[in-house]
Amino acid sequence: MKIRLGLLGASDSLEIIQSVVNKYPEFICTSLECLTEEDLIEKVRPHLDEIDMWLCSGPITYKIVQDWKGIEVPVFYVTYSGSTLYKTVLRVLYEQQVEVDEISFDSCNISAWEHALQEAGIKTKPRFVESEMISLEGLVTYHFELWKSGQTKAAVTGHPIDHELHRLGVPAYRSLPSTMAIEAVLTNILRTYEMLHFKATQIAVQIIEIDSFLGLKKDSFSTDEIFRIELKYMEKLLSYTKKVHGSIKPSGFGRYVIFTTRGLLQDVTGNFSHIPDISNLDELSKEAVTCGIGIGQTVYDAEINAGNALLHAKECAKGTWMVCFDNKKIAGPLGKPEQLTYSYASKQLESISRQTSLSVITLNKLKSSLKKLSSDKLNANELAKYMQIPPRSARRILTTLEQNGFAQVVAEEKPHTRGRPRKVYRISPF
Known part of the structure; x- marks a missing residue:
């Protein structure tokens, strides 16, 4: 192909x-x-x-x-490096009769330019190198201001920046790919x-659990009614299985296992970002379907990972979908803006787990939550939101970490409505 x-x-x-x-x-x-x-x-x-x-x-x-x-x-x-760079510099030095420290550069970091100059036998180091890929307008301004102020006499850049610098009167040169x-x-x-x-052809296993009792009236259902509901779900799952070109088998009351490939499942979940569309399921029915997706190189590995993903999904809430990849990374809940990706294999977190009695999975979720927040500080409500747990459970986790020296209260926030102030914790680096 x-x-x-x-x-x-x-x-x-x-x-x-x-x-x-x-x-x-x-x-x-x-x-x-x-x-x-x-x-x-x-x-x-x-x-x-x-x-x-x-x-x-x-x-x-x-x-x-x-x-x-x-x-x-x-x-x-x-990428531009080595001979591609120093050929351009030698051309500038020959045509403009300038020194290396009178040239402004971009597109590569300073070490790349220094290495290229060393290869050309030039000992002078460049002074003006814009390593960050800022906007085109920003790069034009960068080179032009240096030239206008007399600090440089030429610029080495890319297209279309060189064209704009030529228009402004700056001697500009560009490298071509080698x-x-x-x-x-x-x-x-x-x-x-x-x-x-290869990844697309990996085995994907979905273990789906259906709560057939959800939505039934407490005093007015029979085994026939439960059987009818099971058949309804089975019909919809068969249609979904056909959509992912897979096969399905029952695995006990209310549990089904679907076998397909990673590539097909990626397509129907938007690269594992949302729950796939199972035709004609209303909101209540969607809540009744909980799923763990496992990815593996063999059916056995994929089933083990699917089981782990299902356990994580059930920890969150009914109707949750989670995925466990072949590298033991867990992602989910699918379709939630607070989706996390974490691992349940970490020696460092295993050590903290032994000291705090918090599971490695819980600690990994906390670590992922901090990464999402781009901060080492959070309160119980924020942790509950990202970990999909009750606030009281989040408070227990933070209190446990504080008691064992892995968290410190650094502030208190007053809620908008009545209630006790929320403690803000700084978490020690994991």
């Missing part, structure tokens, strides 16, 4: 890349000259469903693509494609 590769960047760079890609029979290329976000909207959007992976001609084009956020498949770019750099990224693309193809 051929890889449909989209090429993005300036036309002269694309010609060089295309000449190298032509030597690889694994690729079918679509080359699109794109210099702005408007180009992406006009030229790339119509081809999104036709391309497996994209390759940008350099880091600046890659930055434009990343800021656009319109491409969901993997995107790569050609054959070696293009071959390196094409090799990386091939490996990534193989890895993704």
